[in-house]
Every structure is written in structure tokens, then in C-alpha cells.
Amino acid sequence: MSELFRLSIAEAHQLLKEKKITSLELTKSCLSRIEEVDNSIHACVTVSADSALNEAVIADKEIQRGDFPPLTGIPVLIKDNMCTAGLRTTCSSKMLEHFIPPYNATVIKLLKKNKAVILGKTNMDEFAMGSSTENSAFTPTSNPWDLSRVPGGSSGGSAAAIAADEAIYALGSDTGGSIRQPAGFCSIVGLKPTYGRVSRFGLVAFASSLDQIGPMTKTVTDCALVLNTIAVYDECDSTSVPCTTPDYVNNLAQDIRGMRIGIPKEYFVEGMQPEVKNCIQTAIKKLEELGAVIDWNVSLPHTKYGLAAYYILAPSEASANLARYDGFKYGYSYQDTSNMWEAMEKTKQSGFGPEVKRRIMLGTYALSAGYYDAYYLKAQKIRTLIKNEFDHAFEKYDALVTPTSPTVPFQIGSKVNDPVQMYLSDVCTLPINIAGVPAISIPAGFSNGLPIGMQIIGKPFDEKTILQIAFAYEQASAWRSIKPRIPIQASSC
Amino acid sequence: MKLSKEEVKHIAILVRLGLSNAEIESFQTQLSNILDNFEILKEVDTSYLPPTTQSVTLQNVYRPDKAKDSFPAEDILANAPRREKDLFKIQAVLED
Numbered sequence: 001m002s003e004l005f006r007l008s009i010a011e012a013h014q015l016l017k018e019k020k021i022t023s024l025e026l027t028k029s030c031l032s033r034i035e036e037v038d039n040s041i042h043a044c045v046t047v048s049a050d051s052a053l054n055e056a057v058i059a060d061k062e063i064q065r066g067d068f069p070p071l072t073g074i075p076v077l078i079k080d081n082m083c084t085a086g087l088r089t090t091c092s093s094k095m096l097e098h099f100i101p102p103y104n105a106t107v108i109k110l111l112k113k114n115k116a117v118i119l120g121k122t123n124m125d126e127f128a129m130g131s132s133t134e135n136s137a138f139t140p141t142s143n144p145w146d147l148s149r150v151p152g153g154s155s156g157g158s159a160a161a162i163a164a165d166e167a168i169y170a171l172g173s174d175t176g177g178s179i180r181q182p183a184g185f186c187s188i189v190g191l192k193p194t195y196g197r198v199s200r201f202g203l204v205a206f207a208s209s210l211d212q213i214g215p216m217t218k219t220v221t222d223c224a225l226v227l228n229t230i231a232v233y234d235e236c237d238s239t240s241v242p243c244t245t246p247d248y249v250n251n252l253a254q255d256i257r258g259m260r261i262g263i264p265k266e267y268f269v270e271g272m273q274p275e276v277k278n279c280i281q282t283a284i285k286k287l288e289e290l291g292a293v294i295d296w297n298v299s300l301p302h303t304k305y306g307l308a309a310y311y312i313l314a315p316s317e318a319s320a321n322l323a324r325y326d327g328f329k330y331g332y333s334y335q336d337t338s339n340m341w342e343a344m345e346k347t348k349q350s351g352f353g354p355e356v357k358r359r360i361m362l363g364t365y366a367l368s369a370g371y372y373d374a375y376y377l378k379a380q381k382i383r384t385l386i387k388n389e390f391d392h393a394f395e396k397y398d399a400l401v402t403p404t405s406p407t408v409p410f411q412i413g414s415k416v417n418d419p420v421q422m423y424l425s426d427v428c429t430l431p432i433n434i435a436g437v438p439a440i441s442i443p444a445g446f447s448n449g450l451p452i453g454m455q456i457i458g459k460p461f462d463e464k465t466i467l468q469i470a471f472a473y474e475q476a477s478a479w480r481s482i483k484p485r486i487p488i489q490a491s492s493c
Numbered sequence: 494m495k496l497s498k499e500e501v502k503h504i505a506i507l508v509r510l511g512l513s514n515a516e517i518e519s520f521q522t523q524l525s526n527i528l529d530n531f532e533i534l535k536e537v538d539t540s541y542l543p544p545t546t547q548s549v550t551l552q553n554v555y556r557p558d559k560a561k562d563s564f565p566a567e568d569i570l571a572n573a574p575r576r577e578k579d580l581f582k583i584q585a586v587l588e589d
Binding site: 339 | 507
């Protein structure tokens with residue numbers, strides 16, 4: 001069987017079950033795909049071929065024994081901000097370039113318990129700060145649909161890898177859109193679960209009240225399969241919420257007839273590209289044809305304050321979280337100084353890239369004496385307003401639908417020197433993190449060959465409903481069958 | 494709002510981040526631009542609102558006070574930039 005790397009989780013699981021393929025064959029297929037295309041895409045920071053092949057052999061033994069869970073033997077790529085014991089975890093930063101975690105993140109433990117095959121770690125904006133993966137300290141990642149454009153960010157490596165079929169699925173993390181925006185830019189499925197649904201233990205902290213890990217997959221079914229595995233209460237994360245988790249896969253195919261879907265007009269922002277607007281409106285009409293009841297005239301008037309509130313909250317938390325990188329216990333350390341304070345200052349100066357420094361500075365300013373009330377406290381109160389607004393909307397609607405991003409993927413380099421323009425790329429996704437609700441981005445079409453994503457937002461802990469809507473739309477559309485044509489570059493060695 | 498060079502330097506000292514002169518200058522402009530974009534929040538009367546620190550309603554999550562094994566020192570020190578025996582080695586914190 002050729003091109004096994006193109007399979008979804010569900011397809012691969014079926015073939016493994018029927019003994020038509022082995023995990024080793026599937027793993028080798030993905031590894032050679034990485035070798036073939038990653039010189040062009042640069043999605044991977046570390047490929048752990050040897051350990052992946054070992055894990056595949058172990059998985060095959062498990063499969064031989066009979067009944068096995070859906071992720072057994074399936075190759076996965078992990079965003080490089082989740083701790084993998086013995087496998088370096090860099091956050092695409094010089095600060096952690098050689099950091100080998102002594103323990104596994106809870107999500108990694110869950111994958112390993114299921115005998116998943118970890119192929120390696122994916123590129124990202126440094127410490128997950130960015131919307132284009134250009135802030136990686138190592139190399140920017142290219143969008144498989146057009147190598148001169150960004151894949152989005154910060155989970156751009158995971159998104160590009162899945163679009164290019166370098167793995168069967170990936171994990172990403174989302175603080176203000178970092179799963180959904182790159183999923184939209186690369187025409188894959190990406191879910192940010194409700195805050196508290198998936199354990200953050202072992203996820204390198206960016207903004208602790210907003211961060212959440214989620215699946216990045218080729219299909220909605222796969223997304224549900226991965227969520228089934230990782231949505232587990234964890235006492236190691238004090239914000240992990242003990243609650244029952246439905247079987248997301250079994251509930252997928254339920255009819256969406258009669259479901260009430262609101263379209264918040266504020267998300268069709270000024271500056272939105274008309275082709276994005278048209279594409280999403282067409283997709284919403286499709287949902288209407290499928291029986292959903294659409295209200296085109298929903299208003300969430302405080303949406304316009306989301307961007308400013310986010311860029312106070314996230315950098316403030318980041319400035320506190322990143323204070324630990326002092327060069328003493330682990331990570332990059334500038335040694336050639338005469339005293340401790342200078343060592344700390346030089347370590348951060350050389351270890352962090354420009355965007356990380358910018359956010360540390362911004363956050364420190366917002367938290368500093370005399371400015372705390374005006375910025376941080378104010379932003380937390382705006383957060384109350386935005387959260388209340390979502391709560392209120394969900395009394396009337398089962399879900400809200402918006403574009404994932406106001407634009408199609410932009411050119412590499414085009415926004416790098418203008419932070420405010422770059423921040424606008426997340427304008428449709430970050431209010432969702434502020435409110436802590438779940439949202440999924442699914443492929444909704446193309447404009448001149450460039451992907452457009454549709455975002456479906458749900459009630460807290462109601463991933464089930466947004467997955468149902470996503471599944472219904474996916475089954476009624478053909479976007480998944482369209483694949484990027486990746487020009488293959490000769491290997492440099 | 495335009496940040497002064499001194500303000501930028503002051504923030505950098507608060508967070509112990511070394512900055513070159515070029516970085517100080519570019520942050521002066523960029524941070525000022527970003528802060529200008531925060532002005533929009535002044536439109537909203539928030540005096541009557543409580544702050545939301547995070548979106549889940551959990552409070553004071555405790556675990557049983559039971560001793561557990563910690564990591565072997567060697568595993569943790571494996572990432573240490575400098576060590577001496579079983580200790581992290583850093584420069585003097587208090588100097589005379």
C-alpha cells in the first residue's frame with residue numbers, strides 16, 4: 001500500500017485492525033514523507049526517528065494481542081512546548097535549545113499509555129508568542145499551500161505538518177488562537193477545548209489563564225478521537241476541571257436540524273478580506289441547508305475590546321511566567337559576567353528573541369506600580385464583560401459561527417516589523433480564550449488556492465455540539481479531498 | 494502615550510532584561526504604539542464590575558498533604574548550566 005502518510009487516524013486504525021498494515025510501515029511512511037517535504041516546509045524542530053521506530057514495534061506487539069485503542073500505533077507530531085522526557089523541548093527558543101525535560105507532560109503520558117508513536121516536535125513562534133511561526137529562533141515554517149506564505153501561528157509547525165501529511169495528527173496549544181488560526185491557514189481541523197478540559201501540566205507556560213492544549217487533525221472524526229484521549233482530569237493541574245466527558249466520536253453523526261446558530265456581526269471586522277467574508281457566508285448557508293436555524297443578526301458589542309484586553313492579559317502573565325529563565329537552573333546561561341544580576345540580564349538578552357522581549361516588557365509595564373489598575377485590572381474587568389456576553393449569547397444559541405481569521409495566509413516577512421498588524425491576525429480567535437469557551441476551526445474553502453477557516457464557538461464544556469456541527473459541515477463539503485502540491489526541494493546534504 | 498527612554502530602561506531593570514541601545518529605541522516606539530491601542534478600553538465604564546482572573550470557577554484546589562518521591566537530583570541537575578556536587582552553582586547574590 002502506498003502513501004500511508006495520507007491516512008487519517010480513523011482510516012489507519014481500521015487498516016491496523018484488519019492487519020492490512022503495521023504501525024512500523026505507517027511510521028516509516030511518515031518518516032520518509034518528513035524527509036521528502038520538510039526541507040521545503042520546515043515544520044519539524046526535532047525528528048526522533050529511532051525512538052519512533054521502537055514505539056511502532058511496541059505498538060505492533062500490542063496490536064497483535066487484539067483489542068486496542070484508536071491512537072495505538074498512530075504517528076503523531078507534538079508542538080515543541082510540551083515536555084517530552086528525554087526528547088528535547090525547545091519552545092523554538094535559544095533559551096531552551098538544549099533543554100531535555102526530566103518528565104512527560106500529562107498529554108504525552110496519555111498518548112504513551114495509548115501506545116502512540118511520537119515522530120518528533122514541531123516548530124512554533126518562540127514560547128508560543130506570535131501568529132506566523134516567524135518568531136521561531138530557528139527558522140520560519142512555510143505554508144504547504146504556498147511556500148512564500150506563513151502557516152499561521154503559533155502552532156504553525158503542527159498545522160503545516162498535518163497539511164503536508166508529515167504525520168497522521170498533531171497536538172498544538174492555543175492561548176489566543178494558536179491552534180485555530182494556523183489550522184484555518186493550512187486547511188486542517190484544529191480545536192481549542194474549554195479552559196480546564198485538557199491538562200496543562202508539562203505545557204511550557206505562556207499565559208496560564210488562557211493556555212490550552214488541543215488536537216490538530218485531518219478530519220473532525222480524528223479531532224474527536226484525540227479529544228477522547230486527552231480530555232482527562234489531572235490533579236497535577238489545579239485548573240483541570242473534574243467533570244464527565246462524553247464520547248465525542250459516538251455523538252458526531254447526530255443531526256444538526258433545529259440547532260440554533262448565531263452569527264456575531266462584530267466578527268466580520270473592518271479590514272476583513274471580502275473573499276473571507278463571502279466564503280464564510282457561503283459555508284453558513286450550507287449549515288442552514290443542513291437544517292440549522294441561523295440568526296444572522298447577533299451582536300456581541302464588547303468584541304472590539306478583546307484585542308486590547310488580550311494584549312494586556314497575555315503579556316502580563318507571560319512576564320511573570322518567563323521570569324524563571326534566569327540561566328541558573330536550566331536553559332541558556334550567559335556565563336561571562338562579573339556578577340549575578342548582570343548574568344541574569346545578559347542571559348535574557350541573548351536567550352530571548354524580539355517578540356518575547358516585547359511581551360515581557362509590555363507585561364511588566366502593565367503590572368508595574370502605578371499602572372496595574374489602569375491596565376491589568378481594567379483588562380480583567382473587560383474580561384468579565386466579554387465572558388458575560390458569551391454566557392448571555394449561549395442562553396439563546398447552541399453555537400456561534402465566525403471566520404477563523406480576517407485574512408488568508410499572508411506573505412512571510414510582510415508583518416514582522418509591525419506588531420500591531422500582526423496582533424490583528426488573532427482578532428477573531430482571542431475573545432474565545434478570554435472567555436475560556438471551546439472553539440474549532442475547520443476548512444471552509446479557498447481563495448486563489450489559499451485556505452479559509454470557519455470557527456465554531458461553543459458553550460463551556462460543550463465540545464460535543466461544535467464537533468457535531470463541524471462534522472455535519474465536513475460531510476457536506478469536499479475540502480478535505482483537496483491537497484496542497486508541495487514543490488520538492490533537493491536535500492541539502 | 495509616548496514612553497520615555499528612561500521608562501523603557503526602568504521596566505527592563507524591573508524584569509532584569511538586558512537591552513541594547515537599539516532595542517531600547519525600537520521598544521520606545523513599538524511599546525508606545527501598542528499602548529495607544531489600549532486607549533480604547535477607557536471608553537468602557539468598568540467601575541461596577543468584578544475582575545475575572547480565569548474562566549473556570551474552581552477555587553482553592555488542594556491535594557492531600559502526603560509525602561511523595563521527588564525527582565532524583567541527578568535528573569534535575571542534568572540541565573544545570575553550572576553545578577558543584579549536588580548543587581546549582583551561581584555567582585554570589587550578596588557581595589561585600
